[in-house]
Amino acid sequence: MRLNKQKRLSGQKGLIGAFVRSAGYERRFLAKNPWDLSMVLWIPLATVLLIWWIFSQIQITDLPIGVMDKDRGPIANTTVRYLEANPNLTVRQLYHSPAAVEAALLQRDIYAVVIIPEDFSRNISSSKPAPIVLQVNAQYGTHSGIIQTSVQSVIGTLSAGVEIQRLVKQGMAPSQAAIAYSPIGIQRISLFNAATDYQQFLASTVIPALLHILAMVIGATTIGRELRDKQIGRWYDFIESGHPDLTSIEANIKNDIENDKTIAASTSAANNKTFITDNKPRKASISVLLFGLLGKYFWPTLAYSLWSILALWLAAPQQAVAISSIMATYVGLVLLMMLSFWLGAIFTLTSFSLRMGLSSTGFISAPSYAFAGVTFPYIAISDSAKHWSDALPLTHYLKLHIAQLQMQAPVAISLPIVYGLTLATVIAMFLAALLSKRALAHPERWGAR
Amino acid sequence: MSMLKKEPASKDSAVPKDKLSNTPSDSKDYSSQSFLHSFVQTIKDVFSDKGVLLLLLIAPIIYGFFYPWPYSTEVVNHVPVGIIDKDNSNLSKTIVRYASASPQLDTNRFLNEQEAIEAIWSDDIAGYMIIPSGLEQQVLSGKAASVSVLGNGGYFLLNKNVQMGFLQAVSTVSAGVEIKKSVAQGAYSATAAASTQAVPLKIIPLYNQTEGYGAYVVPAVAILILQQTLLMSTAMLIGTWYEQRRHATSIRGWLGRIAALSMFSFIIGCFYYGWTFELHHYPRGQNMLGSLLFLLLFCPTVATLGCVFGLWFRQRERSMQILIFSSLPMFFVSGYPWPAHQLPEFLQIIRWLIPTTPAINTSVQLNQMGASVAQVATGFYALAGLWAFYFMLLLLFRWRIPQSKTGY
Numbered sequence: 001m002r003l004n005k006q007k008r009l010s011g012q013k014g015l016i017g018a019f020v021r022s023a024g025y026e027r028r029f030l031a032k033n034p035w036d037l038s039m040v041l042w043i044p045l046a047t048v049l050l051i052w053w054i055f056s057q058i059q060i061t062d063l064p065i066g067v068m069d070k071d072r073g074p075i076a077n078t079t080v081r082y083l084e085a086n087p088n089l090t091v092r093q094l095y096h097s098p099a100a101v102e103a104a105l106l107q108r109d110i111y112a113v114v115i116i117p118e119d120f121s122r123n124i125s126s127s128k129p130a131p132i133v134l135q136v137n138a139q140y141g142t143h144s145g146i147i148q149t150s151v152q153s154v155i156g157t158l159s160a161g162v163e164i165q166r167l168v169k170q171g172m173a174p175s176q177a178a179i180a181y182s183p184i185g186i187q188r189i190s191l192f193n194a195a196t197d198y199q200q201f202l203a204s205t206v207i208p209a210l211l212h213i214l215a216m217v218i219g220a221t222t223i224g225r226e227l228r229d230k231q232i233g234r235w236y237d238f239i240e241s242g243h244p245d246l247t248s249i250e251a252n253i254k255n256d257i258e259n260d261k262t263i264a265a266s267t268s269a270a271n272n273k274t275f276i277t278d279n280k281p282r283k284a285s286i287s288v289l290l291f292g293l294l295g296k297y298f299w300p301t302l303a304y305s306l307w308s309i310l311a312l313w314l315a316a317p318q319q320a321v322a323i324s325s326i327m328a329t330y331v332g333l334v335l336l337m338m339l340s341f342w343l344g345a346i347f348t349l350t351s352f353s354l355r356m357g358l359s360s361t362g363f364i365s366a367p368s369y370a371f372a373g374v375t376f377p378y379i380a381i382s383d384s385a386k387h388w389s390d391a392l393p394l395t396h397y398l399k400l401h402i403a404q405l406q407m408q409a410p411v412a413i414s415l416p417i418v419y420g421l422t423l424a425t426v427i428a429m430f431l432a433a434l435l436s437k438r439a440l441a442h443p444e445r446w447g448a449r
Numbered sequence: 450m451s452m453l454k455k456e457p458a459s460k461d462s463a464v465p466k467d468k469l470s471n472t473p474s475d476s477k478d479y480s481s482q483s484f485l486h487s488f489v490q491t492i493k494d495v496f497s498d499k500g501v502l503l504l505l506l507i508a509p510i511i512y513g514f515f516y517p518w519p520y521s522t523e524v525v526n527h528v529p530v531g532i533i534d535k536d537n538s539n540l541s542k543t544i545v546r547y548a549s550a551s552p553q554l555d556t557n558r559f560l561n562e563q564e565a566i567e568a569i570w571s572d573d574i575a576g577y578m579i580i581p582s583g584l585e586q587q588v589l590s591g592k593a594a595s596v597s598v599l600g601n602g603g604y605f606l607l608n609k610n611v612q613m614g615f616l617q618a619v620s621t622v623s624a625g626v627e628i629k630k631s632v633a634q635g636a637y638s639a640t641a642a643a644s645t646q647a648v649p650l651k652i653i654p655l656y657n658q659t660e661g662y663g664a665y666v667v668p669a670v671a672i673l674i675l676q677q678t679l680l681m682s683t684a685m686l687i688g689t690w691y692e693q694r695r696h697a698t699s700i701r702g703w704l705g706r707i708a709a710l711s712m713f714s715f716i717i718g719c720f721y722y723g724w725t726f727e728l729h730h731y732p733r734g735q736n737m738l739g740s741l742l743f744l745l746l747f748c749p750t751v752a753t754l755g756c757v758f759g760l761w762f763r764q765r766e767r768s769m770q771i772l773i774f775s776s777l778p779m780f781f782v783s784g785y786p787w788p789a790h791q792l793p794e795f796l797q798i799i800r801w802l803i804p805t806t807p808a809i810n811t812s813v814q815l816n817q818m819g820a821s822v823a824q825v826a827t828g829f830y831a832l833a834g835l836w837a838f839y840f841m842l843l844l845l846f847r848w849r850i851p852q853s854k855t856g857y
Contacts, residue, residue, distance in 0.1 A: 035762075035767060043774070053796065054781050054782060054796065057791045057792075060791060061791070062790065063788065103824065105818075106814060106820040107814075129647065129648070131648070131649045132648055132650055132651070133650075133651045134650060134651070135655055136654055137656060138657040139655075139665060139668075140665070141662065141666065142788070144660070145609070148652060151652075155648055159646055159648035162647035163647040178593075179592070179593050180591075180627065182623055183588050184544075184584070184594055184595065184596060184622060184626065185593065185594065186596055186616060186619050187597040187598065188600075190600055190608055191600065192603045193602035193603055196602065196605065201605055202781075209777065210774055213773060213774045217769075217770055217773055217774065354766050355500045355765065355766050355769070356500075358766055358769040358770060359503060363508065363511075365773070366677075366774075366776055366777075367515065370516065374604070375605075376520060376525075376662050376666075377525055377575070377607045379527075379528065379529065379575075379607075380526070380662075381519040382518065385521070388518070388519075399572065403570060403572075407570055407601070410570070413571055
């Protein structure tokens with residue numbers, strides 16, 4: 001029954017026919033080419049799960065530090081105990097010589113050393129400031145940042161204790177001493193992601209960035225391989241009229257040759273033997289091409305819509321996020337995926353070369369996370385680089401992602417981004433169709449490597 | 450686009466216009482190919498293949514300028530923040546003045562919290578401070594008083610800046626109040642000032658002394674870029690040779706290829722160490738000899754893995770298709786941006802199969818921190834082990850794949 005229906009559709013003229021035939025052609029190709037199939041299925045699935053897994057321990061704990069205690073008084077001991085008690089730190093070792101400390105830092109046994117000077121106790125008892133020194137390996141930015149805040153808070157507590165004790169000794173009531181020590185207190189509150197959960201911060205934003213890269217690569221290869229293999233003309237003939245039927249006999253021959261691991265041999269060397277050289281220019285219809293391209297990218301679109309659900313299911317934090325926010329983010333992510341497909345296709349089609357398409361795709365998408373303003377904030381990005389950042393779709397999507405999923409902003413605030421992504425996707429799709437039309441008219445440029 | 454147009458096809462109609470397909474005359478006797486011959490032939494092929502040349506040499510040079518670009522300001526300053534002053538007293542005005550003077554902050558006044566939170570939603574500000582009404586009254590009458598600082602936890606670096614900027618401003622004012630009170634109570638003003646912090650903490654940042662963001666991230670990413678471009682270009686070249694049935698060679702021949710390809714990346718590595726890092730004033734060259742030794746081991750290791758990938762993918766464009774996405778995950782398991790002991794145990798083990806895992810740390814320790822070669826011996830052993838492992842894989846592929854040209 002289904003087969004009959006498919007047959008009927010394959011025979012169908014018109015745009016729906018072009019869509020269905022193109023999707024059928026692509027289904028057959030993916031079934032026969034495990035590498036290309038894995039780019040649609042296994043690799044993105046594994047990537048999403050891998051990134052989530054990498055950050056499964058959501059907070060950074062137990063960073064190894066060393067202590068050099070030259071004082072050895074009771075308060076110095078307390079300091080070491082406080083440091084040890086801080087969950088972000090672990091005191092790996094007590095050191096006695098600066099040389100040993102330096103070696104440990106250089107070997108990365110420890111990322112910082114807390115030095116308690118010789119006259120520490122004496123200074124405290126004579127009410128002089130008794131400074132403690134923290135030497136930290138600032139080359140390791142993440143480690144260094146966490147060590148600095150943790151040691152600061154430990155020493156802050158210690159300092160307050162010493163000060164309040166001093167005031168109490170002078171006869172002040174303990175409650176009054178605390179106020180006198182710090183007349184204006186500060187309540188420090190982190191709005192959103194209060195637990196500094198790195199899975200929420202990094203994993204949830206890196207996953208869309210990686211799906212974006214993968215989707216652009218698929219965009220480049222799906223149309224690019226037809227150009228490389230000089231099959232784009234035959235693909236168009238098939239989606240337009242259904243002849244020759246590339247989903248049956250001939251596709252079998254083609255794929256058998258490919259399975260013989262000689263795609264290129266078939267295109268370059270063996271081309272003149274087994275293949276009828278196809279160098280007929282075609283005057284293509286834009287609407288047929290549009291539907292044909294939609295059919296060609298149907299399976300990746302379907303698959304990446306599913307991976308997007310997975311990504312957002314992981315990223316939506318425990319506390320309830322409004323369903324409208326999740327919907328807006330999902331629409332944004334699916335649009336980003338589709339836009340990525342078309343952008344990849346555009347890069348390939350403008351250069352007539354799969355290789356160039358992939359090079360440009362990699363060049364633009366791989367570092368896009370660095371420009372997106374998540375880890376290094378947008379406002380700090382140098383002015384000239386901001387233009388580049390603004391031109392990247394990922395920047396806008398991640399802004400929407402963080403606003404909706406983490407900051408729980410009203411949907412209306414992010415709607416302009418959704419509209420922008422929609423517009424960009426539609427324009428990119430038409431551009432891809434126009435460029436395909438141009439590619440079909442220039443068979444002399446097919447087959448570029 | 451014009452660069453993609455190949456040389457006139459009319460030269461010889463039998464030869465496809467694609468220059469990659471021209472079979473050189475030297476493809477006859479693979480088994481006795483010498484190291485030097487293979488070395489020279491590989492260099493020739495690299496220069497006659499625009500795709501490989503672009504990936505192997507040109508892309509990493511462009512990246513050397515492109516990647517540090519967003520970080521050129523290095524430190525985050527003048528973060529836009531809001532202040533809601535409900536007290537409107539002399540004390541609150543002093544706090545506002547100190548906060549405005551902070552180089553970390555760029556303050557704006559807001560009338561109420563709703564306005565401020567909306568500004569956060571639209572990314573106009575990264576946080577705000579609320580000074581409650583009656584603050585001055587409470588402080589003067591010796592009661593506990595406090596202000597609230599709310600930072601946007603969605604962006605870690607911004608949040609840190611907001612918290613630290615306001616903390617410093619308020620602490621300074623608070624200390625001033627304390628001193629005034631102590632002096633009023635008869636204490637000598639210098640002692641009073643000194644005793645505001647019984648145990649001050651002095652932080653000394655080592656190596657990356659300015660604590661720049663680019664200086665932190667770029668030296669590590671440079672090694673990743675080096676690996677990815679060398680991997681993809683090598684696999685592309687070997688894959689192309691496979692398509693042309695030119696992949697087979699002797700063991701010495703493979704060593705010649707590896708040497709030639711690593712030579713290019715070695716030069717790029719020197720370009721990064723000597724030019725890119727210098728240009729951006731990153732800490733560099735602390736142990737130059739060690740760094741060069743590292744490159745001498747790292748580049749062949751990666752090139753060997755590239756050869757394995759080439760024989761596995763067996764197609765020109767496949768390496769890019771499969772490997773482009775892998776940079777970010779490789780970076781996160783390297784132990785550099787995210788502490789390795791935080792990773793799930795299984796990942797802590799398998800991450801050692803990737804060259805960047807020992808390489809990023811080793812390079813940073815040698816070149817940025819100035820460790821001795823003995824101090825990073827583990828990294829060197831790991832890289833040598835990986836090289837041996839990849840080379841065995843290569844021999845395995847070489848043995849599995851027919852050596853002859855019968856594919857034609």
